[in-house]
Amino acid sequence: MARTASTMLDLATTAPEFALPDVVTGETVSLASFTGKQGLLVMFICRHCPYVKHVQAQLAQLGQDYVGKNLGIVAISANDADKYPDDGPESLKEMAKELGFNFPLCYDATQATAKAYTAACTPDFFLFDGNFRLAYRGQLDDSRPGNDLPVTGQDLRTAIETVLASQTPTPDQKPSIGCNIKWKPGNEPAYYG
Numbered sequence: 001m002a003r004t005a006s007t008m009l010d011l012a013t014t015a016p017e018f019a020l021p022d023v024v025t026g027e028t029v030s031l032a033s034f035t036g037k038q039g040l041l042v043m044f045i046c047r048h049c050p051y052v053k054h055v056q057a058q059l060a061q062l063g064q065d066y067v068g069k070n071l072g073i074v075a076i077s078a079n080d081a082d083k084y085p086d087d088g089p090e091s092l093k094e095m096a097k098e099l100g101f102n103f104p105l106c107y108d109a110t111q112a113t114a115k116a117y118t119a120a121c122t123p124d125f126f127l128f129d130g131n132f133r134l135a136y137r138g139q140l141d142d143s144r145p146g147n148d149l150p151v152t153g154q155d156l157r158t159a160i161e162t163v164l165a166s167q168t169p170t171p172d173q174k175p176s177i178g179c180n181i182k183w184k185p186g187n188e189p190a191y192y193g
Contacts, residue, residue, distance in 0.1 A: 048087055056095075141156070
């Protein structure tokens with residue numbers, strides 16, 4: 001399992017546009033789907049990665065805990081499904097249903113959205129304020145597979161609460177760590193590696 005860190009995109013960056021199919025409903029989800037929200041959490045995840053498996057129950061719990069709190073949440077998988085079939089749309093649909101995700105899980109077949117967000121690893125988190133300005137791009141918490149720390153979501157939850165209170169999270173943010181996004185051959189972005 002290759003440990004890859006988040007690129008730590010500049011804070012206050014405007015959220016890139018996207019329009020991707022939700023693997024469960026087939027409906028197109030876009031940035032405009034979250035207009036009027038106090039915040040938007042964009043998570044790059046996949047099904048096969050041990051780092052995502054380690055935190056996936058907490059990701060589902062986040063969705064439950066923030067129902068009705070004016071936070072938009074979307075998960076996106078951009079891995080090469082030809083080489084990693086577990087990360088293809090049908091398998092992702094199973095994952096979303098098994099975990100009870102109450103937010104869209106989209107598939108980025110071209111990997112263009114992952115590139116636009118400078119996503120580097122799974123999981124990779126981008127939290128935007130109500131104006132779609134980047135407020136947090138760090139880790140879920142200090143837990144990693146094998147380090148015996150509980151998965152609490154503390155870092156991300158603190159940032160979410162701060163954004164929902166119309167405040168700015170501390171700029172002292174620890175990068176997310178996970179498996180590298182599985183880029184299609186010849187599609188690796190300049191910021192990768």
